[in-house]
Amino acid sequence: MEEQKTRELKELAVRIRMAAVEAIHSLGSGHLGGSLSIADVLAVLYGGEMKIDPADPKWEGRDKLVCSKGHAGPAVYGTLAVKGYFPYEELKTLNKPGTRLPSHCDRNKTPGVDMTTGSLGQGTSLACGMALGDKLKGLDTRVFLIVGDGESDEGQVWEAMAFAAAKKLDNLVVLLDWNKRQLDGWTEDVFPMGDYVAKFEAFGFDTVKVPGNDVEALSAALARTRKGEGKPFAIVMDTLKGAGIPEVAEIEMNHSIPVSDEQYERWMAQLGSELEGGKA
Numbered sequence: 001m002e003e004q005k006t007r008e009l010k011e012l013a014v015r016i017r018m019a020a021v022e023a024i025h026s027l028g029s030g031h032l033g034g035s036l037s038i039a040d041v042l043a044v045l046y047g048g049e050m051k052i053d054p055a056d057p058k059w060e061g062r063d064k065l066v067c068s069k070g071h072a073g074p075a076v077y078g079t080l081a082v083k084g085y086f087p088y089e090e091l092k093t094l095n096k097p098g099t100r101l102p103s104h105c106d107r108n109k110t111p112g113v114d115m116t117t118g119s120l121g122q123g124t125s126l127a128c129g130m131a132l133g134d135k136l137k138g139l140d141t142r143v144f145l146i147v148g149d150g151e152s153d154e155g156q157v158w159e160a161m162a163f164a165a166a167k168k169l170d171n172l173v174v175l176l177d178w179n180k181r182q183l184d185g186w187t188e189d190v191f192p193m194g195d196y197v198a199k200f201e202a203f204g205f206d207t208v209k210v211p212g213n214d215v216e217a218l219s220a221a222l223a224r225t226r227k228g229e230g231k232p233f234a235i236v237m238d239t240l241k242g243a244g245i246p247e248v249a250e251i252e253m254n255h256s257i258p259v260s261d262e263q264y265e266r267w268m269a270q271l272g273s274e275l276e277g278g279k280a
């Protein structure tokens with residue numbers, strides 16, 4: 001990938017992280033760990049891979065995102081705000097009365113949110129329905145589905161994956177956020193699912209595993225999904241829960257955490273310096 005493009009995507013990922021911190025700090029606490037782990041894939045998707053029009057969020061020809069781990073709403077909202085779907089300042093209304101940004105994603109409330117999620121597992125079936133629907137309509141679109149590793153302990157996920165393969169949904173790209181942790185424990189301890197790559201392959205998916213906080217690796221893996229050949233795609237993203245803010249990643253159970261004013265200032269300064277210092 002061109003150096004310039006890589007730089008743009010890295011910067012976008014930093015901006016998404018800052019926007020998620022902004023939203024969560026305004027509320028005082030929230031799902032920061034699992035928002036940070038998907039910032040890079042959101043940057044690659046909304047930074048060029050997806051066909052979108054922020055001025056026309058319901059455009060029929062758009063690609064769609066289903067963040068089935070709906071508790072990562074702050075990362076999705078951060079992305080949409082940075083892309084101009086709604087004013088950045090609105091991030092500060094996260095989960096407050098009257099907001100368009102509830103803690104979990106709601107397609108009836110937020111411009112740019114393509115599917116309502118939050119009850120883990122259900123987004124996977126919904127994404128399959130969306131991908132099948134787009135195919136039946138003859139649309140040349142893709143549906144990107146982000147699933148949590150803890151979420152994948154839900155039986156519904158695998159019923160949906162079997163359906164996707166049976167219906168040859170090669171316009172569906174499953175992005176498994178293998179961040180090793182779930183709400184109150186390590187996924188390996190709570191309910192290990194074995195080898196995700198072998199599992200997706202056995203279900204009939206075209207599957208790859210990539211470093212999931214690496215925009216270049218993600219871009220390459222996603223580029224492969226532009227032209228399907230009868231099989232749905234799975235990208236197992238090896239991520240870090242809390243990626244991008246070392247102090248957050250170091251908190252063992254960083255699922256939903258408070259963010260103090262002091263932490264907010266420090267983390268925003270650290271992320272901001274990555275933009276200015278040219279590290280991002």
Ligand SMILES: Cc1ncc(C[n+]2csc(CCOP(=O)(O)OP(=O)(O)O)c2C)c(N)n1
Nearest residue numbers: 034071118119120148149150151181182183
């Ligand atoms: C059906 C259902 N059961 C339980 C919950 C509560 N819950 C919210 S997040 C979560 C853990 C999810 O872990 P994972 O999918 O690994 O998410 P991540 O690590 O990416 O935050 C749980 C159990 C829920 N939202 N839906």
Ligand SMILES: [Mg+2]
Nearest residue numbers: 149150181182
């Ligand atoms: Mg997880």
